[in-house]
Amino acid sequence: MKTFNYKNQELLCDGVPVAQLAQQYGTPLYVYSEQALTDAYHHYSKSFKQTNPLICYAVKANGNLSILKHFAALGSGFDIVSGGELERVLAANGKAQKTIFSGVGKTHEEIAFALEQNILCFNVESINELDRIQQVALQKGIKAPISLRINPDVDAQTHPYISTGLKENKFGIAYKDALNAYLYAQTLSQLNIIGIDCHIGSQLLQVEPLIEAFNRLILLIDKLSEHGIHLHHIDMGGGLGIPYHHQETKPDIEKYAQAIESTITHKNLQLILEPGRSLVGNAGILLTQIEFIKKTEDKNFIIVDAAMNDLMRPSLYQAFHEIIPVIDNKEVPPITADIVGPICESGDFLGKDRTLSVQEQDYLAIKSAGAYASSMASNYNTRPKAAEVLITKNNQARLIRKRETLFQLLENEQTCL
Structure with missing residues (x-):
């Protein structure tokens, strides 16, 4: 079964309705497939079966503890680039003896x-x-x-x-x-x-x-x-x-x-x-909700509640991510627009010139967001980091990172008298 596919015009992740996840956990929301992680890891081990390589997952791609623990259970080592990432590996039951420090x-x-x-x-x-x-x-x-x-x-x-x-x-x-x-x-x-x-x-x-x-x-x-x-x-x-x-x-x-x-x-x-992106990239999506559809003389904009702080790659690398509606409603007239977030930067965009049949309050799925999305997320504009959900091999949704709160963002700061 394909990880992300439509059934009766509704997007599913391993059989779980994505709209249901958005409603239950809110948006923006990262959603990952455990089965896709497993399949990608086994693709490497089977391709290189003659040499039985040590596969060291690159933690910088996505360092969520549940994802690290899953790879550790598969036998993976880890590639780290900081002491903090080593702490993550150890907290996820990864082995230091199988860890490379780059x-x-x-x-x-x-x-x-x-x-x-x-x-x-x-x-x-x-x-x-x-x-x-x-x-x-x-x-x-x-x-x-x-x-x-x-x-x-x-x-x-x-x-x-x-x-x-x-x-x-x-x-x-x-x-x-x-x-x-x-x-x-x-x-x-x-x-x-x-x-x-x-x-x-x-x-x-x-x-x-x-x-x-x-x-x-x-x-x-x-x-x-x-x-x-x-x-x-x-x-x-x-x-x-x-x-x-x-x-x-x-x-x-x-x-x-x-x-x-x-x-x-x-x-x-x-x-x-040391694979990273190729293990997790296409195992994840970023869910977002449309706040406004703004039409101007020269350009249309679909303004969503996700932003460059949730997915930096388009702004940083001019990277392309496919963006699709969670409900494929072909009865809605299509519109060509830039998909943009609420951050006060002209570079805050998630997609340019996309044609979609959507309306305000609809949900969108930004594909290939398993790598370098949550791991590069920031709190710019005092935006709490999004929640993360993992769909297990039993087709159950597990919350693997709670949505950050404004209280958590402010608690380490002090005002000077």
Whole structure:
């Protein structure tokens, strides 16, 4: 059964009427499918069955504790970029020993906490960070497992804000400097070099850039071996995208697996993958209600109660999300309009020039909102964060995040006398 589909003109999520959820929990509302999460995870494990990779879900895509707990139960590891995300993983019964710590700005406190929890590996992004991990590990009397994130200078052919593998990006160590960086790491007493890592960008719909990056890393692994540095794993990061538009196609994960698995097996390397968006993106929608339909001489606007603080991607990346009515009422005359929120910014839009048969007070579903929606949400304009609901495999709706209250927003602030 398709996760989101119409039955008798009414949108369902795994058989549960979406309008009913909006009425019960209010809007804006994030709705996720547990079955879709499971299917996406198993797609990876089945595609790469020859190498049995460690799949480390990228927490930044959606860090809700129930979602993390679900992936942990499936056997997933985790990719984190902050000490706070490590706290989330532990709170969701995730294993620190299956957790990779990425990110360019790890603090002393975050490194110390991760060492105390016995994480699997630090993905190191600079020489400065090597020195900092050495210092903290020395103070703790612990050997720190590390991998260097190498920037292979491969064009991911994606939006410039989410491209991370070019030499001008802030991430990683330049390919030409990689050997010297590893040789330097080898001199530091408290570091245990166990891997190599790369992540070239997000929302990749073609696998060829990933295969090119992999081949460049294999050449470097061979060179490291010649210098007595033998690695345990190769971490290819994440980045595979999802179809946000019906004209887009899913990336060919099977093709990606076939291109790299024989080499990994031959080199006796553990494969690590860090998918995020491709596991949760199309498992979620954002529900919103139409407040007003505003018609002007030059433009029509459908003003809804969700906004850029609930879904930042259209404003930040000019990203496309399909927007559909919850009740497909073809008797209503269609209108072409921008879907906008109530925030006082011209950039507060969720969709441009969409043609919909809707009227005021109708509900809309913004698709592909499982990734980088709730996790990037803010309280701009003093807007409480939306509630989140998970439809379980038994077709039951579970509230997995309560709607934030205005009291919660204000309780940590103090007025100066």
